[in-house]
Amino acid sequence: MRTSLVILGKDLRQRLRDRSVLLISIVVPLVLASIFGLIFHNAIGGRLSFKFAVVDQDHGPAAHAFISAGLAPLEQRGLIHVVREPTLAAARTATDQNKVAATFVIPAGLSDAVGHGRPARLTVIGSVDSTIGAQVAESIARSFADVTDSARIVAAAIGGGGISPGLAARLPNPISIADVSTKSRQLDAGTFYAAGMAIFFLFFAVQSGTASLLEERRDGTLARMLVAPISRRAVLVGKLLTSLVVGLVSLVVLAVATHFLLSARWGNVLGVAMLIVAAVLAASAVMTLVATLARTPEQAGSWQAMVALVLGMLGGAFFPVAQAGGVLATLSLATPQAWFLRGLENMSGGAGAGAVLGPTGAILIFAAITGGLALARAGRLVAR
């Protein structure tokens, strides 16, 4: 065991000296998590805001109703920002250049047509570069049209001809939709990207541990270790320990750093600890297995990168694959990354460590299968 610890110490010193391990296990995931958190903050939190233009060619009560009752309340809530465009041509140009996401065109004679029960039309010009904003604009226009229709139906049923001004504004709202999307069981943007990047780069951070045996063999240092009174097992254990230590330090540092720097909410400490330990075991096991299949350190490096990339992508470390449903969502459950993130999701409503027992178990099963295969083949790594 002492020998293994000496090997561990030597490997750690070596990796720290060229700073590569610090880069891949801490700096890169931290910086990427901050960038992603910054960019996707609004999108994931549902706080999108769009800029729209209005061209009023009508100047009548219907146009006034649309602007003051249809748009103004949304603008006051900060959901949209509305500018006036003097002419249709100017509005088309602004929309084409994506300066606004969409333009509402209130045609001349709209008030007259609406007031007298004649067919009428609102036009929404959408920017092709702001597809989400354009759809929002369309639905705003449609809901105004629906309210106006209600008023016209009332007027037609009572049989007074035109609609009284202000009737549309005083119409009841029979169906309302309350968004009760719980923030529980779903990670916020900051936490999702902190955890996603941490688990993604974990697999890169641990890869050098056992794969470095291939380097030692190439450089002749393995043979030198083996002629000394050092058992093969001690060498192997030392290398495995390097993987485990680097992985543990990486995840723990990232969890603590993102908690303070990016206000990521990882959840219950004991639960996070269980997930971290299981994930480090799984990452070390699968990376060791890949290393036993390779002949040269270069081969091991690129195969490991492939496995880490595919598992990370499928596991939803970059974008939530589970929402795609179907085969991909099922496949993603074969990855420890997916279970790690699901474990954190389970705790995000404030649940205790019990909520991660299932996910931790799943990660450990992955670790046991790949680790078992790796151990069965590990002899090849320390063969002379």
Next chain:
Amino acid sequence: MKALTIAGNDLRRLVRWRANIFFLFVLPMLIILLLGASFGGSQKARLGVLARDPGPLAQRFTRTLSERPSTQLVRYASYSQLQKAVSQGDLDAGLVIPANYDSLLAQGRTATLSYFARPNSVAQQLRPTIQSVAAEQSRTLAAAQVLQARTGTSFASALTRANTAAAHTPRLQVLMTAPDGGRYTVTTGRFQEGASTELVLFIFLTSMTGAAFLIETRRLGISRRILSTPTSTRTIVVGQLLGRLAVALAQALIIVLGSLLFFGVAWGNVLGTAAVILAFCLVGTGVAVLVGSTFSSEEQARPVGFLLGLGLAALGGSMAPLEVFPSTARKIAHITPHAWANDAFSKLLKHGGDLVTVLPQIGVLLGFAAVAIVLAVWRLQRTLTA
């Protein structure tokens, strides 16, 4: 001439290493597939509905919702099952119609439906769909409630009157057009939207992995051996730049052709697209050689490559459209070459632009490339002769 030999040798070394086929070909296609599947526009949104009220109005609401083309409706019988399905991603959103839906409406009151969604783009499309069904139902329901209040008849007969009136009241139409007055089409395919931004991401990311390759060339002593022949450092520098450029172009070609063949992605004006790709490949080449000559070990260059390759791509709108960025992030996006390339592709693919339309973007990209290449050549000459 010698420079071409050096570049050719670099390419041969790359292709001989079979794992690179994965990185150059399989990985980009996999990402386009995954992104298309996760965020693709033409995907059906899956909505779970729990109708606690068996009444006719509640039934009509559910029926109208199920007739919406973009929505796949799944009926649930228990709240906990519905909630679980949403939280695990089997559904994009859940909707609960309260048990007293019909009676609330008949009393002239507001019925509140509970909606909960996953935080994803599909769910964002669902909310307006439900809202529009509610608004459509409200047209006659609101009219009926007003009639009931004004005339004192029963709700049922008020609703009948409202429905009759609705049948011959023309509706206020909403028409969506593109800026040129033509039909507004969101996207032509679920993979179309992501393909050009992914192309930009991968050209740069692949270039970045080339940085480690340059360091390997030095570590293996290939550069030293070439220098011992009558070859100037300038030739080696040009050769290595050409080699990187060839790899970047090969990556671009693979993605363009692969996405065209497998996913039917359209790439717009040939000349314009080719020019943007070439300009962006030059940027990638410059930065790759700069990183490769600045760092001393492959282990260092690789993480730095990841950081630049993914970080700049995210900032420049290659991972999510700039439209959803907060305003500060939107402002800094254009410090990345990615944002300019994405702008150019938007002009080519969505606005029907050609080479002339994208000349400003190409100019900026060439500016990026010039700065990166000048710095890279300066560093590389120093590293080679050190």
